[in-house]
Amino acid sequence: MRINPIVKKDLQVSARSMRLAWGLFGYEAILAIAFLLAMMVIREESRSLYGSGNIYNSMVYLFPVIGISQLCIIALITPIITASSISGEKERQTFDVMLTTAMSPFSIVFGKVTSAVVRIMFYVLGSLPIMALSFIVGGLGWSTLFLYLLTVLLLAVFSGSIGIFCSSICRKSITAVILSFVFYFVVYGMTFLPLLLRFILGYNDAGESLLALLWNPGAFFEEYFMITMTGESLISTEMLRKDDVGAITYWFMERNIWVYVSAGCILVLTILFMLMAAWKVNPMHSSGGRKPGKKKKEN
Amino acid sequence: MLKINDLTKNYGSFTAVNHLSLHIPEGELFGFVGPNGAGKTTTIRIVCGLLKASGGTVEIGGSKAALGTKEMKRMIGYVPDFFGVYDNLKVKEYMDLYGSMYSMNSKEIAKLSDDLLELVNLTDKKEFYVDTLSRGMKQRLCVARALLHNPRLLILDEPNSGLDPRARVEMKELLKNLHSMGKTIIISSHILSELSEMCSSIGIMDHGKLVTAGNMDTIMQGIMGDVSGGKKIHIRISAGMEAAVRMMKEYPNVVVESVRENELIIGYQATDEEISALIGRLIQSQVVLTGFYQEEGNLESLFMQLTGGEEA
Numbered sequence: 001m002r003i004n005p006i007v008k009k010d011l012q013v014s015a016r017s018m019r020l021a022w023g024l025f026g027y028e029a030i031l032a033i034a035f036l037l038a039m040m041v042i043r044e045e046s047r048s049l050y051g052s053g054n055i056y057n058s059m060v061y062l063f064p065v066i067g068i069s070q071l072c073i074i075a076l077i078t079p080i081i082t083a084s085s086i087s088g089e090k091e092r093q094t095f096d097v098m099l100t101t102a103m104s105p106f107s108i109v110f111g112k113v114t115s116a117v118v119r120i121m122f123y124v125l126g127s128l129p130i131m132a133l134s135f136i137v138g139g140l141g142w143s144t145l146f147l148y149l150l151t152v153l154l155l156a157v158f159s160g161s162i163g164i165f166c167s168s169i170c171r172k173s174i175t176a177v178i179l180s181f182v183f184y185f186v187v188y189g190m191t192f193l194p195l196l197l198r199f200i201l202g203y204n205d206a207g208e209s210l211l212a213l214l215w216n217p218g219a220f221f222e223e224y225f226m227i228t229m230t231g232e233s234l235i236s237t238e239m240l241r242k243d244d245v246g247a248i249t250y251w252f253m254e255r256n257i258w259v260y261v262s263a264g265c266i267l268v269l270t271i272l273f274m275l276m277a278a279w280k281v282n283p284m285h286s287s288g289g290r291k292p293g294k295k296k297k298e299n
Numbered sequence: 300m301l302k303i304n305d306l307t308k309n310y311g312s313f314t315a316v317n318h319l320s321l322h323i324p325e326g327e328l329f330g331f332v333g334p335n336g337a338g339k340t341t342t343i344r345i346v347c348g349l350l351k352a353s354g355g356t357v358e359i360g361g362s363k364a365a366l367g368t369k370e371m372k373r374m375i376g377y378v379p380d381f382f383g384v385y386d387n388l389k390v391k392e393y394m395d396l397y398g399s400m401y402s403m404n405s406k407e408i409a410k411l412s413d414d415l416l417e418l419v420n421l422t423d424k425k426e427f428y429v430d431t432l433s434r435g436m437k438q439r440l441c442v443a444r445a446l447l448h449n450p451r452l453l454i455l456d457e458p459n460s461g462l463d464p465r466a467r468v469e470m471k472e473l474l475k476n477l478h479s480m481g482k483t484i485i486i487s488s489h490i491l492s493e494l495s496e497m498c499s500s501i502g503i504m505d506h507g508k509l510v511t512a513g514n515m516d517t518i519m520q521g522i523m524g525d526v527s528g529g530k531k532i533h534i535r536i537s538a539g540m541e542a543a544v545r546m547m548k549e550y551p552n553v554v555v556e557s558v559r560e561n562e563l564i565i566g567y568q569a570t571d572e573e574i575s576a577l578i579g580r581l582i583q584s585q586v587v588l589t590g591f592y593q594e595e596g597n598l599e600s601l602f603m604q605l606t607g608g609e610e611a
Contacts, residue, residue: 005399009385009392016387092383097441100347100377101400102369102448283349284367 005103006111007118010085014119023077027123031069031130038065062134064225067148070127071155071221074120078156079180081116082163084173086281091173099283106278109168113160113274120156124149144228151224151263158217158266161273162187168280187269191216208246213262215269220262233258300325300452300483301346306355308341308507315341317507319355323485323500325451328478330494330515331487332602333504339487340380342504343456346485347377360451373401376445380457380487384429384437390416391425393440394447401448408447415443419473435466439473446477453477455486459493471497491602503602511601518601531556531594532574534563539586546584550577561589 014020042058086109089095098108128145135145163180170176194209213219227233233256242250252258279285301323308316316338323329333339344350346357348367357366364370384393391412398408416422419439424432432440438458445453455474459467467490475497478484488494494501495515502512511518536543540563547553547565554566567574574593582588 002399002402005396008399009388009396012392013385013387092385093379093381094383094385096349096379097377097382097397097444098400099349100372100375101397102372102402103400104369282367284351284365 004107004111004114006108007115010112010115011118014115020119020122024123024126027073028126028130030073031066031127034069035062035066035130035133038062059134060229063131063144063148064229066127066131066134067225068221070124070131070152074124074152074156075159075184075217078116078120078159079163079166079184080177081119082113082160083167083170083176083180085112085116085164086167086277087170087173087176088167090171099281104278105282106275108281109164109274109278112167113157113164116160116163117153117156120160121153124152147224147228151221154263154266154270155217155221158270159184161270161277165273165277165280168277188216188218191219205244206246206249208249210245210249214258214265215262217266220259220266223259223262227256227259300327300360301485302356302358303342303346304356304358306342306345306357307353308338308345308350309353314507316345316352319504319507319509321502321509321512323483325483326478326481328474328484328486328497328499330498330501331485331504332489332491332494332501333487337504338507339504340456341507343377343454343485343487347375347454348372373448374451376448376450376453378438378441378445378453378455378458380460382437382441384432386428386430388429389425390421390427390429390432390440393429394444397444398447403448411447411449412443415446416440418446418476419443420469433466435462435469438462438466438470442470442473442477451483453482453484455484457487457489459488459490467493530567530569530574532565532567533592533594534565534578534581534588535561535590536563537561537587537589539584542584543581543586546581546586550580553577 038061042061046058086095089098099105103111131145131148135142162183163176166179166183167173167176170179191212191214194212195206198205198207198209223233233253245253252261301321303319303321306316306319307314319338319342331339331343341350345352345366346359348371352366356363359371359374362370362374385396388396394412394416395405395408398412399405403411413422416425419442421432421436421440421443424436424440429437429440442453442455442458445455458470458474462470471493474484474486478497478499486494486498498515500512500514501518503510534543540558540561543563544555544558547555547563552568556564556566558564567577569577578588578591
């Protein structure tokens, strides 16, 4: 199988820079701090008056603490990496040459997202020993860890696709990074809009407005951790009655498939962002381009 | 090799390229000249598939495929005017990267990049990091990179800008070498003297339009034959200027261009034999001649003439 040349180049270049080593160190350090803080809280709680006295039973809670910490870091750094990828090539004046090669705009975009995701997975795999503690002493199964890695991958690809889309529409990396976070909040916020509208319009039930949350990665992870830790769904038939929601929403709740459908929706959104980025970087699709101005001279 | 028909590019109300038509045969080293903003780079970027044209068609190697498609991209090797390199990437890896972007296998890339690095005189820099190379070396490496997939057409946009005199000479020699190997090359440049030395044909653009294009020798002959209806001859006279001017005014096909203290400049539509006969007549009529020469046409004078004196 042929490796995408951009993935190979990006990994080669980043592996030679100190940024990767420092990034890995910083990532593990933050997780270690989160782990120690969580351990401290668990210890105090188990020794308290209402505590079980058995610290090992509570160790299972290390998983959501470290897991969510990781997800927050990934959600933060992946768009930064991808948002500066295409705009970085433009700033470095290497992008035009890349576009004249036989690589299609989509394979350029795909290569950029993949290289960012692979770098993120380096961090995640490096943190596995810390994560494993909550599995060894907390009693969680290895399949949970595997599923967790898949969800991390989904979040990394999703965040990366938002970043790459912003990178394709911006000339400067810093603008692309800022725009990525704006997009993030827009995507998150938009999913609550139907629910909000229903309340504003005075409806007594949520109807099918909850379906918009299928596109919300925040809701997806909340549901995922809820099922993993308690075995119960956050959006479940126990919480909401049939009359509170629409028929489709109720069907998802009844069959407990919300998390899978949501993963599919996020994946669709990811592909859509990547396709839009590929469309945007393709010079043959841009409407007219900008009038050439004075170019920056190389030293 | 390259056929451009009625190419137009508009940016709103501004027309960067205005109904440009051009034909460059195979094996030519074509010089693209024009003042800043003439539309040279825009034309090149359209041909390379980096810009969408507002109208017109481009054919490369007889193929009418749409620009920006893989088929067209494989036929072009492009060296932009300003380009960057990747930090932490060696010369060898740089070639490998671009080779793999054309789906070439590693053996093929290794073989070809060795040959090309030798051609551009960078064999000993193979293990060097690209960002440590000089501007001239980077430019030559970029040419090697553009040739890696054996394109039928090599396009260089201002390849000599920012280069020191030595690097310019090296680049010129490299391009001459490639031309002698039969490559079709398009080079846009502001350094007209260098273009006239190496190009086999040129095209001059101004305000988005092609003012003139064709074989270098034909164009040069055209310049010499286009000065006040004839060849421009400078005659140095130490005595008898008045008699000489009178005689020239009466001489058929001669136009007196200017009269200076010791120099008379005339335009004469004639053959070399007729010119020598004219000089003989002047000497016989007691005019004291200290010298004479025929003004050579050059690309600069043609360029200034055609673009109304705008700087290249």
